[in-house]
Amino acid sequence: MFSSIIQTLPQVLIDGITLGAVYAVIAIGYTMVYGILELINFAHGEIFMTGAFVGTSTLLLFKSAGWLGSMPGWIVYIFLLVSAMLITGILGVGIERIAYRPLRRAPKLISLISAIGVSFLLQDLVRFIAELKTGNYIVSAPTLYNQNLKLGTSSVWGSFGDGFLKMNTIIVIAVAILLMVGLDLFIKRSKWGVAMRAVAQDRETASLMSINVNKVIALTFFIGSALGGATGVLFAQQYGTIDPFIGYVLGIKAFTAAVLGGIGNIRGAMFGGLVLGVLEMFASANLGIISGGSFGGEYKDVFAFAILILVLIFKPEGMFGKAVKEKV
Numbered sequence: 001m002f003s004s005i006i007q008t009l010p011q012v013l014i015d016g017i018t019l020g021a022v023y024a025v026i027a028i029g030y031t032m033v034y035g036i037l038e039l040i041n042f043a044h045g046e047i048f049m050t051g052a053f054v055g056t057s058t059l060l061l062f063k064s065a066g067w068l069g070s071m072p073g074w075i076v077y078i079f080l081l082v083s084a085m086l087i088t089g090i091l092g093v094g095i096e097r098i099a100y101r102p103l104r105r106a107p108k109l110i111s112l113i114s115a116i117g118v119s120f121l122l123q124d125l126v127r128f129i130a131e132l133k134t135g136n137y138i139v140s141a142p143t144l145y146n147q148n149l150k151l152g153t154s155s156v157w158g159s160f161g162d163g164f165l166k167m168n169t170i171i172v173i174a175v176a177i178l179l180m181v182g183l184d185l186f187i188k189r190s191k192w193g194v195a196m197r198a199v200a201q202d203r204e205t206a207s208l209m210s211i212n213v214n215k216v217i218a219l220t221f222f223i224g225s226a227l228g229g230a231t232g233v234l235f236a237q238q239y240g241t242i243d244p245f246i247g248y249v250l251g252i253k254a255f256t257a258a259v260l261g262g263i264g265n266i267r268g269a270m271f272g273g274l275v276l277g278v279l280e281m282f283a284s285a286n287l288g289i290i291s292g293g294s295f296g297g298e299y300k301d302v303f304a305f306a307i308l309i310l311v312l313i314f315k316p317e318g319m320f321g322k323a324v325k326e327k328v
Contacts, residue, residue, distance in 0.1 A: 008285045011164065013278065018169050018238065020277020021176035026254035027261070027269035028183060029224035035200040035264040036220050039100065041196035042115040044228055045251015046122035047092055050231025051084040053126055056141040057133075063142060075143040077237075079170065084233045092225025093218050101214070119248070127244040138243045141236040141297060143168060148162040154277065172234045175248050177259040179227055180270050186223075187266060196220060200264070253280075253304075260308050262318030271319060279304045 026048050033041045058080055062068050068076065099118050103111045130137045146168035187193040198206040200217045207213045235250070236242050257276045261268025283303035288296045295302075311319065 012281045012285050014169065015049070016278030016281035017274060018172055018255075018277070019281060020274035021173050022080065022231055022238075022250070022273070023254045023257045023277050024233055024270045024273025025176050025179055025227050025234075026250060027258040027273045028180065028266055029228045030255050030258040031261075031264055031266055031269040032196075032220050032224045034258070035110075035266075036196065036203075036217060037100070037104070039111050040115065040255065041100075041224075042112070042251065042255075043095060043099075043118040043122060044224065045230060045247035045254065046119045046126075047088050047095075047225045047247070048228040048235070048250060048254075049242070049247030050091060050126060050234045051232025051249070052242045052246065053130065053244075054087050055080040055084040055233030056139055056236050056242060059142055059144075068105045077144055080233050081175070081230050084229040088229025088232070089222040089226035092221040092228075095225075096218060096221040101217075103312070112299055116316050119251075123244045123247070129245065138241065140241055143237055143240060145237075146172060165171075166238075171236050179230060182264065183223065183227065192216070192219060212293060247328070253301075256305065256308055259318055260311060262320040265320045268318055270318030276304055276308075279307055280298075 026044065029044045030041060033039055033044070039205055059068075059076070062071070062076060062079075095118055099114045100111060103114055127137045130139060144278070187196060195206070195211050195216050196219070198209070198211055199213055203213055206216075223244035232242075235246070253276060254273065258269045259272070260276060261270065261272030263269075280300050280303075283300035287303060
């Protein structure tokens with residue numbers, strides 16, 4: 001059993017880090033909004049899904065116009081990312097302005113219900129548009145980089161098994177790291193980042209210090225949504241098939257990653273996403289071996305969430321969160 005697990009370890013790590021990077025960037029959107037508004041933006045998964053459809057639609061437009069053959073793949077990739085980030089960023093700001101801002105002083109449950117309503121609205125809207133344009137809401141996304149690099153046993157992994165690394169996997173991981181590092185530097189070093197941290201710490205006091213709270217919140221939604229849209233493009237390029245419901249499952253898992261790392265903590269969200277992705281891929285590949293065939297890879301979500309439950313039992317604030325006393 002142990003030797004079988006070792007043989008699959010290289011591919012598990014590759015696939016797990018790739019999926020974890022996707023979870024991590026989506027989780028950042030959840031944790032940014034929660035850190036400032038203490039609101040779980042359950043529409044964030046659908047913003048990720050919208051980014052996947054925007055990027056895929058743009059790529060299909062390029063293909064039908066015959067531009068793909070005359071343009072370098074990396075330029076097309078950048079164009080897809082930028083277009084998806086702009087549209088989803090504006091969408092996020094619009095959602096905050098219409099669905100959340102009027103309810104800012106309402107009970108948290110009302111805002112939560114509004115977020116769930118926006119989630120279902122985006123699902124059905126994207127499904128309607130996709131069926132109108134293509135006749136099917138399940139869309140296959142052309143991939144720009146689909147070459148496989150074989151990582152041999154002797155040259156790279158020693159006594160481990162072989163692994164296959166797609167060129168697009170390298171791009172997904174690299175872009176996700178750039179997005180996360182860029183956001184971390186923005187939050188820590190920029191004037192707007194300082195304002196965001198001030199609003200997250202004490203909104204009322206920040207407003208008294210001439211910080212425009214509404215602009216900071218709108219910027220938070222724009223950045224979080226833009227990151228979600230970019231991740232949608234990465235997901236579509238990595239896995240090839242998208243539908244209007246991918247945001248629900250991935251959104252729940254990304255929210256789980258944010259909680260695992262410590263909700264409200266950006267670096268914790270990054271860590272939680274990577275951990276969850278590796279755990280999920282490990283369970284998918286080895287759960288049948290570990291359980292003697294009683295459970296298959298389809299139970300990978302149960303395995304990952306069981307780990308989460310154990311972590312929260314012993315450290316409810318998450319791995320990097322700080323315990324906060326309830327106000328009475």
